[in-house]
Amino acid sequence: MTQAFQKIAAIRGMNDLLPGDSARWERFEDLVRDWLRGYGYRNVRTPVLEHTRLFTRGIGEVTDIVEKEMYTFTDSLNGESLTLRPEMTAGIVRASIEHNLLYDRPHRVYSIGPVFRHERPQRGRYRQFHQIDVEALGLAGPDIDAELIVMLARLWKRLGLTDVRLELNSLGQPVERAAHRAALIAHLEKHRDILDEDGKRRLYTNPLRVLDTKNAAMQEMADSAPRLFDFLGEASRAHFDGVCQRLVDAGVDYRLNPRLVRGLDYYNLTVFEWVTDRLGSQGTVCGGGRYDGLIELLGGKAAPAVGFAIGMERLLDLWEQTLADEGRQPACEPECDVYVVHQGDQAQRLAAQAAETLRDAGFSVVVHAGSSGFKSQFKRADASGARVAVILGSDEVANRTAGVKFLRGAIEQESAQQQIALDRLAEVVGAALSTK
Ligand code: ATP
Numbered sequence: 001m002t003q004a005f006q007k008i009a010a011i012r013g014m015n016d017l018l019p020g021d022s023a024r025w026e027r028f029e030d031l032v033r034d035w036l037r038g039y040g041y042r043n044v045r046t047p048v049l050e051h052t053r054l055f056t057r058g059i060g061e062v063t064d065i066v067e068k069e070m071y072t073f074t075d076s077l078n079g080e081s082l083t084l085r086p087e088m089t090a091g092i093v094r095a096s097i098e099h100n101l102l103y104d105r106p107h108r109v110y111s112i113g114p115v116f117r118h119e120r121p122q123r124g125r126y127r128q129f130h131q132i133d134v135e136a137l138g139l140a141g142p143d144i145d146a147e148l149i150v151m152l153a154r155l156w157k158r159l160g161l162t163d164v165r166l167e168l169n170s171l172g173q174p175v176e177r178a179a180h181r182a183a184l185i186a187h188l189e190k191h192r193d194i195l196d197e198d199g200k201r202r203l204y205t206n207p208l209r210v211l212d213t214k215n216a217a218m219q220e221m222a223d224s225a226p227r228l229f230d231f232l233g234e235a236s237r238a239h240f241d242g243v244c245q246r247l248v249d250a251g252v253d254y255r256l257n258p259r260l261v262r263g264l265d266y267y268n269l270t271v272f273e274w275v276t277d278r279l280g281s282q283g284t285v286c287g288g289g290r291y292d293g294l295i296e297l298l299g300g301k302a303a304p305a306v307g308f309a310i311g312m313e314r315l316l317d318l319w320e321q322t323l324a325d326e327g328r329q330p331a332c333e334p335e336c337d338v339y340v341v342h343q344g345d346q347a348q349r350l351a352a353q354a355a356e357t358l359r360d361a362g363f364s365v366v367v368h369a370g371s372s373g374f375k376s377q378f379k380r381a382d383a384s385g386a387r388v389a390v391i392l393g394s395d396e397v398a399n400r401t402a403g404v405k406f407l408r409g410a411i412e413q414e415s416a417q418q419q420i421a422l423d424r425l426a427e428v429v430g431a432a433l434s435t436k
């Protein structure tokens with residue numbers, strides 16, 4: 001006797017997407033692609049695996065992501081250190097440099113796909129999750145920062161989301177950050193005794209991130225710290241004002257949050273997050289900002305850039321909750337338009353042919369697989385969500401006809417089933433499907 005094979009489960013924090021849910025994801029992705037087209041963004045797809053140094057250099061050594069969240073391993077064939085992408089910006093920038101994308105003009109690009117972070121799994125926090133990543137490469141002005149934010153406001157509106165608010169800050173330029181950093185370190189040193197382990201470690205390496213703490217005991221110290229915003233020079237302020245003015249023009253509300261620093265090192269000037277209170281503690285559905293230094297840092301010709309990433313799981317969770325609150329469950333997608341039932345070998349072969357003809361006409365068709373009684377086949381037809389069943393038995397084979405039964409909609413009551421000539425099948429099915 002063979003020993004029963006022990007079941008293999010998915011890796012913790014990595015989710016399967018099954019047919020019921022995937023239909024909703026696909027619908028959401030269609031909507032997102034349409035929204036992105038509305039602003040001239042084009043798709044790019046980069047590998048999920050990159051050289052580790054792309055992220056250590058691009059994201060910054062002293063960040064949560066690089067310090068503890070990356071899936072890094074050594075390629076056993078050549079000893080190279082590789083990492084599953086924890087975000088998409090670094091890979092997109094790498095690709096734009098490698099293929100000299102910015103040599104003659106800016107590019108608006110997006111990518112949708114999985115990213116990987118070794119975090120403690122909980123609602124809204126997974127180890128494989130999905131981002132919609134949008135980047136405007138080679139564009140410097142506040143107009144583009146504002147456009148990205150307004151664009152997001154449009155997406156929320158299209159999804160019917162009202163409970164998301166915008167938090168905005170400016171991180172200024174490196175020299176301004178340096179001046180602020182000195183003042184901040186002095187402040188942190190004064191309160192050294194209340195710094196937690198992370199805080200002490202980051203005091204000199206990444207003091208700005210100390211302020212981003214979730215530790216309640218450090219809040220007061222963080223609140224009274226010198227604000228980077230107060231160290232901004234004229235040009236940085238003008239950029240920030242330019243963004244704010246355009247948000248006002250577009251009727252998009254925002255809140256200045258001087259503590260917003262974001263978890264990646266590459267940002268400068270504008271940073272923003274969209275936050276909701278409806279998802280518990282994982283309430284940030286989108287984060288972004290400007291990263292004018294990153295392209296040069298990664299070896300390209302200096303060029304400005306700005307972008308954002310939406311966390312898809314969180315956004316879909318919020319969308320679903322909103323729909324449920326309004327009593328609007330997302331509609332269950334039918335498997336097909338037409339379900340073909342059949343009895344007998346000849347009829348089964350005719351069913352396959354008839355289905356191909358219907359697909360030629362543009363319908364989605366499922367042919368019942370195998371053979372079983374009509375009753376159980378009709379049960380399956382009903383469960384498929386199809387609006388029309390096509391019935392083929394020995395009479396139909398002999399007469400070159402088909403039975404057409406309307407499973408849903410108004411016609412269902414009027415005429416339960418009609419017999420038609422086989423060559424009229426596409427026409428009759430089309431007429432049935434075009435009625436409500
Ligand atoms: P957080 O503060 O929640 O850890 P983050 O600043 O690390 O977020 P970003 O790097 O800005 O997140 O990623 C963009 C978006 O991706 C986030 O706003 C969030 O919606 C989503 N996100 C981040 N980490 C996870 C995760 N582990 N699981 C699911 N979604 C995530």
Ligand code: MG
Pocket residue numbers: 064263
């Ligand atoms: Mg994080």
